[in-house]
Amino acid sequence: MFEDFYNLTGSPFKLGPDHRFFFPSRNHDKALSYLRYGLQQDEGFIVVTGDIGAGKTTLVSQLFAELDRKRFLAAQIVTSNIDADDVIRMILSAFGVTPRTTDKAGLLRAFESFLLSQYRAGRRVLLVVDEAQNLPLQTIEELRMLSNFTVEGGSLFQSFLVGQPQFKDVLADPALEQFRQRVIASYHLGPLSEEETAEYVRHRLRLVGWNDDPAIDAEAFALIHRHSGGIPRRINTLCSRLLLFGALEGLHAIDAPAVEAVVADLSTEVTEAPAGGAGRRAAAPAGTAASGDVAALLASLDERLGRLERLTETVNSHDRTLRHLLETAMGYLAVNAAGTAWNGSAAGIAREADDDRT
Numbered sequence: 001m002f003e004d005f006y007n008l009t010g011s012p013f014k015l016g017p018d019h020r021f022f023f024p025s026r027n028h029d030k031a032l033s034y035l036r037y038g039l040q041q042d043e044g045f046i047v048v049t050g051d052i053g054a055g056k057t058t059l060v061s062q063l064f065a066e067l068d069r070k071r072f073l074a075a076q077i078v079t080s081n082i083d084a085d086d087v088i089r090m091i092l093s094a095f096g097v098t099p100r101t102t103d104k105a106g107l108l109r110a111f112e113s114f115l116l117s118q119y120r121a122g123r124r125v126l127l128v129v130d131e132a133q134n135l136p137l138q139t140i141e142e143l144r145m146l147s148n149f150t151v152e153g154g155s156l157f158q159s160f161l162v163g164q165p166q167f168k169d170v171l172a173d174p175a176l177e178q179f180r181q182r183v184i185a186s187y188h189l190g191p192l193s194e195e196e197t198a199e200y201v202r203h204r205l206r207l208v209g210w211n212d213d214p215a216i217d218a219e220a221f222a223l224i225h226r227h228s229g230g231i232p233r234r235i236n237t238l239c240s241r242l243l244l245f246g247a248l249e250g251l252h253a254i255d256a257p258a259v260e261a262v263v264a265d266l267s268t269e270v271t272e273a274p275a276g277g278a279g280r281r282a283a284a285p286a287g288t289a290a291s292g293d294v295a296a297l298l299a300s301l302d303e304r305l306g307r308l309e310r311l312t313e314t315v316n317s318h319d320r321t322l323r324h325l326l327e328t329a330m331g332y333l334a335v336n337a338a339g340t341a342w343n344g345s346a347a348g349i350a351r352e353a354d355d356d357r358t
Contacts, residue, residue: 002247006213012204013236013243019061023203023232025196027189028055034185035063035160039072042124043155044182045147047132047171048162050189053233056162059189060128067126073118074126079134084142087135091127091146115149115156125157132163137175144179191230194222200232201239214246219256227263241266 003011012021022028031048038046050056064074075094082090088107092099092114099110118125129135129143149156161167165188171180192200198221202210224242228234238259245262246254 002243003208005247006243007209007211008205009209011240012208012210013240015233015236017055017057017061019058019065021204021207022058022062023055023196023200025192025200027192028059031059031187031189032062034187035059036066037185038158038160039126041184043147043158044184045143045158045179046160047167047183047186048160048189049165049167049186050162051165051191051231053231054189054191055232056189057130058232060130060160060162063128071123072126073123074128076128076130078130079132079139081134081136082139083136084138087139087142088146094127095125111146112149116151119151119156124155127157127159129159129161130163132161133167133170134163135161135170137170137173140170140176140179144182147182192225192232192235193230194225197221197225197228197230197235200235204236204239214243214252214254216254217256220254220259223256223259223263227259238262238266 002008014021024032031050034048035046038044048056048059060076064076067074073095075091077090077094079087079090085104085107088104088111092107092111095114097110097114099107101107115125132140135143143159143161146157147155147159163170168186168188170176171183198218201216201221201224224235224238228238242254242259242262245251245265246258249258251258
């Protein structure tokens with residue numbers, strides 16, 4: 001709706017990750033440099049953490065967009081609480097590999113064969129594990145073991161792990177000492193500054209044909225930063241609602257009162273109470289919303305959207321794995337059926353031969 005009102009070619013604040021909208025803030029540019037460094041090193045793990053909505057998945061999308069497809073074959077998985085054997089199946093599924101057998105030895109043979117085939121084709125295999133804070137310790141150790149596939153001292157398989165801040169606590173476990181020794185770089189993706197928030201909004205608007213309509217003044221940008229905390233997904237949520245408000249009100253200039261009006265409107269939306277709270281949070285009167293309340297609301301929206309995105313990707317990953325397993329099982333059934341038919345035919349031929357001799 002607001003796209004037509006402001007003559008935009010698309011929606012500038014979609015919540016899903018899209019590398020075309022990647023904004024190289026100081027933090028995001030540095031995090032991307034660490035990922036590039038990891039590719040150059042040809043070994044070890046890179047760990048990137050950040051709050052929900054900080055732009056981690058968009059960062060990975062940008063990295064994938066830059067990769068030379070002749071040199072790298074990359075895939076991304078979103079993890080739930082999966083065990084070590086299942087993570088191998090998910091990895092094989094992500095790269096489209098169907099193992100001949102479903103036991104662990106067969107899975108590892110299939111994975112090694114796949115890595116060697118890519119090596120002969122001149123490509124390295126890169127896996128990005130998103131939502132890595134969900135990984136059990138044994139699964140993280142399994143990733144370390146998979147990194148041991150090498151040829152002539154060069155690694156055939158490399159993993160980058162991306163997760164929420166609590167992943168740093170997971171990695172601090174004494175049981176992961178060997179894994180920590182393989183981490184060649186780690187970085188925490190922080191929020192945007194006030195100046196970066198303003199440029200981030202302008203950047204995304206320009207990509208959809210924005211020509212200063214609506215005009216956004218400095219005070220409005222300051223409020224957007226204050227209420228969003230500089231978290232990109234929260235900025236997207238707030239600015240999308242702001243453009244909708246502007247279109248409905250026929251505004252061609254966004255100022256501080258417009259932002260406050262949208263913030264007040266957001267604050268009246270009934271949200272789930274914090275864990276341990278009683279029922280639901282009471283709606284605040286219009287115009288009385290505190291910055292912390294709106295930030296909490298945006299954070300709650302971010303968390304729910306993040307859970308939905310993770311659930312969708314997890315279901316898709318598991319669906320791909322199941323499809324490969326079913327294809328493998330059907331292949332076995334077809335081979336067994338063919339073998340049974342051949343044995344039956346051979347037995348029949350033998351009986352006919354015996355009859356002829358008698």
